[in-house]
Every structure is written in structure tokens, then in C-alpha cells.
Amino acid sequence: MTVAAALAPAYARYCQQLGDDRLILGHRVSEWCGHAPILEEDIALANIALDLIGQATFLLGRAGAVENAGRDADALAFLRDDRAFRNALMVELPNGDFAVTIVRQFFFASFSRLQLEALTRSPDTEMAGIAAKALKEATYHVRHAAEWVVRLGDGTEESRQRAQDAVNDLWRYTGEFFLTTSEERALAAEGLAVDPATLQAEWERSVRDVLTLATLTTPATSWMQRGGRDGKHTEHLGPLLAEMQVLPRSHPGASW
Amino acid sequence: MSQMTDSQWPLWEVFTQPGGGRPHEHAGSVHAVDAEHALQNARDVYGRRGEAVNIWVVPSAAICASTPEDMGPFFDPGNEKAYRHPQFYKVPQGVRVF
Numbered sequence: 001m002t003v004a005a006a007l008a009p010a011y012a013r014y015c016q017q018l019g020d021d022r023l024i025l026g027h028r029v030s031e032w033c034g035h036a037p038i039l040e041e042d043i044a045l046a047n048i049a050l051d052l053i054g055q056a057t058f059l060l061g062r063a064g065a066v067e068n069a070g071r072d073a074d075a076l077a078f079l080r081d082d083r084a085f086r087n088a089l090m091v092e093l094p095n096g097d098f099a100v101t102i103v104r105q106f107f108f109a110s111f112s113r114l115q116l117e118a119l120t121r122s123p124d125t126e127m128a129g130i131a132a133k134a135l136k137e138a139t140y141h142v143r144h145a146a147e148w149v150v151r152l153g154d155g156t157e158e159s160r161q162r163a164q165d166a167v168n169d170l171w172r173y174t175g176e177f178f179l180t181t182s183e184e185r186a187l188a189a190e191g192l193a194v195d196p197a198t199l200q201a202e203w204e205r206s207v208r209d210v211l212t213l214a215t216l217t218t219p220a221t222s223w224m225q226r227g228g229r230d231g232k233h234t235e236h237l238g239p240l241l242a243e244m245q246v247l248p249r250s251h252p253g254a255s256w
Numbered sequence: 257m258s259q260m261t262d263s264q265w266p267l268w269e270v271f272t273q274p275g276g277g278r279p280h281e282h283a284g285s286v287h288a289v290d291a292e293h294a295l296q297n298a299r300d301v302y303g304r305r306g307e308a309v310n311i312w313v314v315p316s317a318a319i320c321a322s323t324p325e326d327m328g329p330f331f332d333p334g335n336e337k338a339y340r341h342p343q344f345y346k347v348p349q350g351v352r353v354f
Contacts, residue, residue: 038265038287039287040286040287040288040297040300040301041297043300043301043304044296044297044300047300047304140299143296144296147292147293147296151289151293
């Protein structure tokens with residue numbers, strides 16, 4: 001479908017935001033390749049990273065098509081500077097220990113699953129198709145992460161402490177998932193975007209269920225970090241982009 | 257003195273079904289702490305390229321296998337008994353469908 005001209009710039013930015021969350025998280029998770037605690041988990045994390053980067057490719061591709069300014073997914077991924085990225089802060093944070101990575105996966109995948117589920121009903125049939133494919137992946141990502149959260153939380157004294165520390169540290173980054181920008185509100189009115197605020201109660205319920213099962217304490221909601229949606233990032237995004245973008249920027253148009 | 261201990265998680269054998277109605281086939285093995293974890297690891301290691309529509313995982317310790325010493329008594333006698341193969345029997349003339 002063709003998006004109404006008045007909405008196209010906002011919708012392109014929205015598609016970019018959806019893609020950026022998954023691109024940056026995918027790159028972070030890919031850093032585990034060759035370093036995960038066991039071979040099986042190494043493969044699992046690499047699979048998940050590839051799923052996320054694949055989702056980002058489709059979403060940024062859609063963003064480029066809607067924007068209609070000659071930028072494809074690669075141009076959006078590799079030729080933008082940090083201030084132009086709209087990902088939530090949580091996904092750019094360093095991997096930390098395995099517990100941090102898993103809890104971050106769990107928090108994000110639980111959000112992503114709800115968001116994608118709603119986007120399968122988008123009047124933009126391309127978006128609906130992308131969301132339907134990605135939803136299956138996200139559903140598995142939730143399952144993978146949730147099983148680990150339970151095993152770490154209800155595991156040894158040390159794994160429990162590390163999991164609880166990760167939950168406590170990352171909690172303040174969860175609020176940003178559910179901030180609604182004025183653009184999102186306008187798009188949501190047309191069904192083109194999901195108002196993330198409408199997903200928060202279900203997210204909290206599903207997250208709390210797993211944390212309780214894992215004998216972990218769900219933190220009280222307090223002050224929340226924000227900025228990513230406005231392009232104001234942590235110090236960690238720049239080095240990530242430098243590594244991710246160095247090749248296409250040093251060798252424009254390189255292919256293999 | 258350091259003591260050598262097996263730091264690996266228990267081993268599970270993985271059987272994947274390549275399509276509906278097909279028999280499960282042994283795909284390999286994974287380490288995992290429990291059955292659900294083994295199923296996930298099996299999915300990621302042996303099912304991530306669309307190889308399977310169903311996966312079984314079985315604790316390796318639960319498998320009872322014949323040993324190399326069993327080879328003679330178990331398998332050799334079958335070699336000379338051609339009448340145990342259906343090809344040994346001639347199909348009577350006139351039988352078209354069976």
C-alpha cells in the first residue's frame with residue numbers, strides 16, 4: 001500500500017525506529033559469537049542475532065521505501081551517525097555478563113513480541129508481512145530468554161545474584177519502550193503504528209510472571225532512563241557504530 | 257592437586273523428524289541441564305535451517321546400546337539367511353497388486 005503523503009515522513013521514521021532497536025541489539029548479541037559459555041548457547045545467540053539483523057533489514061528497507069529518498073537498508077544502517085539512530089537505550093548497552101545479556105533479551109523480546117503481534121494487523125500489508133515473520137522469531141526469543149531467566153534466578157547463589165543485579169540495573173531502561181511520541185500517536189490513529197503505552201500492562205504482567213517463577217524480585221518502578229527515541233544516546237552507541245560501520249564507510253559500495 | 261571433573265552438563269541425544277509422517281532420525285547430541293533446555297539447544301543446533309518439523313530429545317544415559325562384542329552374535333547370523341528378505345520369495349504369476 002502507499003502511505004498517505006502527509007504521514008510518510010513520520011511513518012518512515014517509525015519504521016526506522018523499529019529497525020534500529022533490532023539492528024543495534026542484533027549487533028550487540030552478535031558480539032557473543034565465539035564467546036558464549038557453551039557451544040550450544042553460542043549457536044543459539046548467533047541465531048538470535050541473525051534473526052534480529054534480518055528483521056532490521058526488512059524494517060529499514062521499508063523505512064527507505066516509504067522515505068523514498070534513495071536510501072536502502074544498508075544506507076540507513078551504515079551511513080547514519082549516532083544522533084540519527086532512534087533505538088531504545090537498553091539495546092545499545094554493553095553485553096555485561098551472561099545474566100545481563102539474557103535479562104536484556106528477555107525484557108526486549110517480551111516487548112518486541114507484543115509490538116510485532118499488533119503490527120501483524122497493520123493496514124500496510126508489507127509491514128504486516130514483516131511482522132508476521134518476525135513474530136515467530138520473537139516468540140522463540142522470549143522462550144529462550146525466559147527459560148534462562150528461570151534457570152539463572154532459581155539456580156545457584158551466584159547465578160541468582162547476577163540475575164537479580166541484571167534485572168535491577170536494566171529495569172530503569174524498560175520505561176523507554178513504552179514512551180509514545182506524538183508521531184506515534186498520529187500514526188497509531190491510522191493503525192500504522194502501535195501506541196507502545198497500550199502494551200505496557202501486558203508486558204509487565206508477562207515479565208513479572210517469569211521473574212516470580214525465577215524467584216527474582218521485580219523492582220519497583222521508579223525514574224526511567226530515556227533519550228534514545230530522540231537520538232540522545234549513551235556513550236556506548238558510538239563505539240558500536242564505529243565497529244559496525246567501518247567497512248562500508250572505508251570501502252563504499254564494497255560487496256562480497 | 258586439581259581433580260579432573262566433568263564440568264559439562266548432561267548429554268542428550270537428538271532425533272529430528274524431517275517431515276510429517278517421516279520417522280525421526282538421529283541428528284546428534286547436545287549438552288543441557290534439563291529436557292526443555294535440551295529441546296531448545298537441539299532446535300538451535302539441529303533445527304535452525306528448517307531441517308525438522310518435530311524434535312525428540314532423550315537422555316543419552318537412557319539409551320541402551322549394543323556393544324562391539326555383540327556384533328557377531330547379534331548381526332552375523334542374519335547374513336546367511338536369505339529367506340529373511342522378501343526378495344527371496346518369488347511373486348506368483350498373476351499377482352499384480354500386493
